[in-house]
Structures are given as structure tokens and as C-alpha cells.
Ligand SMILES: C=C(O[C@@H]1C=C(C(=O)O)C=C[C@H]1O)C(=O)O
């Protein structure tokens with residue numbers, strides 16, 4: 001069975017390799033194969049060069065292994081979005097395509113102007129990869145895309161051999177946590193307090209402040225296992241992982257930044273939070289409280305107002321409900337307002353990302369002032385946390401999530417991130433508790449807990 005596909009890929013490549021184009025991209029239909037198993041199969045050959053994505057509706061799952069092309073930008077301004085767009089167009093235009101065509105996956109740093117922390121060294125202002133092997137699961141169909149630039153037929157054949165003959169050798173001894181440290185906890189609490197002062201003095205209206213939890217493990221963290229846990233525990237989230245050399249950025253985010261399909265696009269306003277209840281009754285009470293709480297409604301309203309304005313500038317037929325509803329995740333419930341619109345001619349997904357990032361759900365309001373305040377008073381480098389992560393295809397369609405509920409994994413270390421929206425009546429202690437709830441998805445996935 002495996003040999004059949006192997007032959008099919010190699011046959012097609014034999015016919016098209018050596019053409020003058022820069023990259024050859026062929027796609028074939030496959031039998032069922034579990035995307036997570038495919039991610040694991042790449043462990044030996046492609047460790048440090050893998051990615052994983054599945055959207056919150058399970059419409060599409062992508063697993064990328066290896067790197068046919070890399071787009072990278074160290075540009076600190078908004079130019080980075082346009083740089084990526086330009087390079088992607090060049091790659092697609094120069095490619096020889098059979099089938100659905102190549103797709104790139106990657107993301108952006110939250111704020112390239114923030115002094116960078118050594119842990120994020122492998123994650124530049126913007127980076128996207130076109131993988132050598134892309135597995136796509138869409139509805140119940142599986143496709144394999146092979147993108148080749150320099151490799152010979154023999155090399156590809158050997159890679160396919162290794163990928164499809166790898167046994168699942170997940171080792172039974174699991175890494176366990178040996179150290180847990182709340183990084184700069186007191187400094188963060190002081191920053192929250194200071195932010196409320198700024199807000200009371202009308203210097204700013206909302207600012208999102210994040211903090212970090214550092215974990216150290218007994219042995220190397222098994223990334224496939226963490227992805228598996230995130231899937232089991234957070235089925236309604238975007239699940240993502242992006243390996244870059246020795247580090248891996250991973251998470252389970254409930255927040256969509258933007259999705260574009262032809263002329264249609266979607267985004268979402270997500271801000272305002274409370275934990276889930278222990279009983280149905282308590283859960284409903286907490287939800288009702290959240291829907292009516294002034295402080296949380298303010299946090300949410302900044303996001304709706306800004307997104308409405310941004311979308312109206314580049315879209316028509318913008319549909320936004322007047323009232324938020326509840327989005328209930330496993331540990332937390334949020335105020336949620338979905339947005340749909342039709343994009344004007346010539347508006348790309350990159351320009352939507354540029355315009356929206358960061359929304360007041362992750363930055364604050366007004367935008368520039370909020371980002372600057374974060375740069376000055378937040379005791380960490382966000383790197384790619386709270387920034388856009390996602391994919392774009394050869395037709396310019398794609399989807400980005402906001403990379404929250406996430407962690408940066410090193411060999412046996414993990415840096416977890418969580419933040420919350422500070423407005424006039426924020427209480428530092430309550431906000432601190434809110435971040436504790438937001439650490440849970442990553443924390444429990446890393447601990448490998450089932451419940
Ligand atoms: C910043 C985070 O979450 C954001 C902040 C929220 C809030 O303060 O209520 C809610 C959802 C997210 O937009 C995070 O999870 O780290």
C-alpha cells in the first residue's frame with residue numbers, strides 16, 4: 001500500500017523534475033493516515049522542521065515536514081507583512097504545480113521592537129515555511145503534497161521510505177515536571193497596578209499584560225504527545241506547533257484572527273473571561289454574570305469597536321451582532337462576537353492580518369500606545385505569543401489564529417504565557433487568577449493529564 005503511493009509520487013516527480021521552474025509541487029490523494037502519526041513519523045528525519053495545525057472546527061489539519069522554501073523577515077515595522085506577501089507571490093508564480101499547489105505556514109512576532117529574549121532567538125519578526133512534505137486532511141480526505149526545489153529523486157524516495165515505514169516508537173517514560181516557577185510575579189502585579197493608574201489618568205484605555213510560567217522537566221518533552229493531549233483536552237481550539245531548530249512554539253488557542261476564502265472573510269472578537277463552573281448551575285450563573293459584568297463588557301467593547309472600524313475600511317457587508325454570546329472552552333468562558341464580511345477587491349489576507357494585529361484583545365486601545373506600554377512595563381518578551389500564526393495557500397486563501405494559550409518548548413524546558421485585558425476597574429489579584437486559568441490548557445497538556 002505504502003509502496004503504491006511512493007511509486008505514484010516518484011513517478012509524477014520523475015516527469016516534472018528538472019523543469020525550469022524554481023519549485024515543483026505535486027499533490028496526490030492518500031489512504032487514511034492519522035495526521036499526528038505523520039507528525040511523529042517525521043521525528044527522526046525532520047526534528048526541528050515540523051509544523052502542525054488544525055482549526056477549531058476540525059475542517060482542516062496540516063502537517064508539514066522539512067523545508068522546501070523559507071520566507072523570513074527581520075523587519076521591525078509593518079513592512080514585514082508585505083515582505084512575506086511579496087515573497088510568497090514570487091514562489092507561487094515560479095512554481096510548477098500539479099494538484100492543489102503549495103501552502104506556507106508560519107507566523108509573526110507580537111512586537112519586533114521589544115528587546116528580544118534569548119529563548120526566542122530562532123523566531124524572527126516573520127517566518128513562513130513551505131514544507132517538503134505537506135499532509136492535508138480536509139473533511140475526510142487526505143492529500144500529500146511534495147514540494148521539491150533541490151532534492152534529487154533518490155533523496156525524496158529515501159525520505160518517503162523513512163516516513164511511511166517508521167513504527168510508532170513513543171517511549172513509555174514520560175517527562176515529568178521537576179521545577180515550576182512563576183516568572184516576575186510581583187513585578188507583573190505591580191505592572192497591572194501601574195496600568196490601572198495610567199487608565200485612570202486617561203493616558204490609555206485598555207492594555208493587555210502577560211506573564212510567564214517556567215517549567216523544567218525530567219527529560220525531553222515529547223512534542224507529539226503534547227499535541228495529542230491538546231487535541232484530546234481542547235477539541236474546540238486551534239491546535240498549532242511550529243518547530244524552529246531546537247525550539248518549538250505550541251498551543252491551543254480559542255481565538256481566530258482572520259480567515260479568508262475568496263471574497264469572504266471572518267474574524268472574531270474574544271475578550272472578557274470567567275472560569276467554568278463545577279456544576280451546570282454554577283457554570284450558567286458564571287456565564288450570566290460575565291454577560292452583564294461592566295468590567296468585562298468594557299474589555300470586550302474595545303475589541304468590537306476596533307475590529308468593526310478596521311473591517312469597514314477594507315470590506316463591505318460587515319455583519320456583527322449587537323450583543324456578545326458566550327464561548328465556553330474546557331476551563332474558561334469568554335465573551336464572543338463573531339464577524340463576517342466581504343473583502344474589497346485586491347485586499348489580501350496579509351493586509352487583513354496587518355490591519356488587525358494586535359486587536360485590543362491582545363494589545364489594548366489605542367493600539368500604538370498600548371503596544372508601547374506593553375513594551376515598557378510588561379516583564380517579558382512575548383516573541384510569537386499573542387501574535388498571528390497560520391497558513392496561506394497558493395490562491396491567497398488562509399487562516400490565522402491568535403497564538404495564545406501557548407508555550408515555547410526547549411529540550412526539557414517550557415515557557416508558558418498568559419495575559420489579560422486591563423481596564424479601569426481591573427483588580428490585580430483577580431487578573432492574576434484569570435491568568436492562572438489561562439495557563440491551564442498548556443499546563444495540563446504538558447502534565448499529560450486526562451481530566
Ligand atoms: C491574552 C490572553 O487572552 C485574551 C484576553 C482575554 C481577557 O482578558 O479576558 C480573553 C481572551 C483573549 O483575547 C491569553 O490567553 O493569554
Ligand SMILES: [Mg+2]
Nearest residue numbers: 272273420421
Ligand atoms: Mg479579561
